[in-house]
Amino acid sequence: MSETLVPFDEVIAKYDPALGLEVHVELNTNTKMFCGCPALFGGEPNTHVCPTCLGLPGAMPVVNGKAVESAIRIGLALNCSIAEWCRFARKNYFYPDMPKNFQTSQYDEPIAFDGWLDVEVEGETYRIEIERAHMEEDTGKSTHVGGATGRIHGADYSLVDYNRAGIPLIEIVTRPILVPAEKAPAVARAYVGQLRDLILALGVSDARMDQGSIRADVNLSLAPKGETKLGTRSETKNVNSLRSVERAVRFEMSRHAGILDAGGSVLQETRHFHEDTGTTSSGREKSDAEDYRYFPEPDLVPVAPSREWVEELRGTLPENPTQRRARLQEEYGFSDLEMRDVWAAGALPLIEATVAEGTAPQSARKWWVAELLRRANDAGVELAEVGVTPKQVAEVQALVDAKTINDKLARQVFDGLIAGEGTAAEVIEKRGLALVSDDGPLLAAIDEALAAQPDIAEKIRGGNHAAAGAVIGAVMKATRGQADAARVRELILEKLA
Secondary structure, eight states: OOOOOOHHHHHHHHHEEEEEEEEEEOOOOOOOOSSSSOOOOOOSHHHHHHHOTTOOOTTOOOOHEEEEEEEHHHHHHOEEOOOOBOOOOEESOOOOOOTTTTEOOOSSSSSSSEEEEEEEETTTTEEEEEEEEEEEEEOOEEESSSSSSSSSSOEEEEEOOOTTTEEEEEEEEEEOOOOOGGHHHHHHHHHHEEEHHHHHHHHHHOOGGTTTTEEEEEEEEEEEETOSSOOOOOOEEEEEEEHHHEEEEEHHHHHHHHHHHHHHHOOOEEEEEEETTTEEEEEOOOOOGGGGGGGOOOOOOBBBOOHHHHHHHHTTOOOHHHHHHOOOOOOOOOOOHEEEEHHHOOHHHHHHHHHHTOOOOOHHHHIIIIIIHHHHHHHHHHHGGOOOOHHHHHHHHHHTTTTTHHHHHHHHHHHHHHOOSHHHHHHHHHHHHHOBBHHHHHHHHHHHHHOOOOHHHHHTTOOOOOGGHHHHHHHHHTTTTTOOHHHHHHHHHHTTT
């Protein structure tokens, strides 16, 4: 059944939204949360499994100590209090892709609680209150075969891969986020983006949204302007890009408003987000906590991190990504627009490493954001995986500074580096890319260009030095771009002085 959508401008004029974001972070531990199976992405189905993560009778779980450490560091970075004593619980409901048929999670005793994260949107800072960050395990993955949507409805059959079942997760849950209605989609996106940056800085996850190692559940409700009681919420599950978080909020705001305007009631349910259309569709009716029949996990001892250990871990926290971004922007002299592009490309760590190799910040930014980002996008890979290292970028720029090559030839050097043809110097030698440094060949090319354009010489002699551009262009063409344009200009003006 099609749903009536209210234009966004009309929604924000009549309703106030309440957001709640639940972000799941897969930790990059070597093994799973409660067993010794490898915690790896992908692999042949059902090869990273054992009796414990398959839930076989008699198999006993053991808590992954590294996962506990990562959970504490995440909690500290989010300004949370760290529990002196907490324990796991069993969350019960039908999991087709969880062989135990319950999830080992934390319920009323999370390891981290009462925190906050400040995010900035259009010059305004919004404090997002963190209710809890708790430890749990991921589920397996179901693949529904047949049908048009890839979902279970209409599928011929389903396949289950348990490789992911049991991988350590941290679920970070906000309190209701109440911001100006028109800012809600952007604030949701900014929060998830900044949280991802923080997770990356901590080094506890690769935070690949495209691979599901960080994903967001978007809870949203609407209430009429001035109403203090929150409306009925929907929960859009497993949204896996920043853009999609923003689109999911906008769509759900418009959908809720359509239901409320028609005098209907919003159903408390989970919903699926569709990347291709930016819409959501119904999943299942959402359960409340009591429906999950939580009870303490009898096979695991409580977790009681000592205060000394917590303080030791506090000392390992990196610089806050937002503060680091502001510091480097000032140090590098980047404009707000330049820094926005650098941040969006994920290029800041690469630029920082290139600058550490001796390259000027603007030169490092030019290569990573203007040249190498395009190549990464064309190849469908992350910028860091494009096939060029910060040290190599620094070497290329040093050769440009030494006038061995120019920017145009440098692009061909990057082709060679990506193709694995050796160092920058070796690529230049193999491809014959060095600039022509001998004045003799340059003067010969200038004479040839002037002979072909005799009127240009008179213009230059008459003081129209801009006319030299036509001669420089001809020389560059004759030398296949390997002439130093500045030197060619000098020679032309000397010759026609």
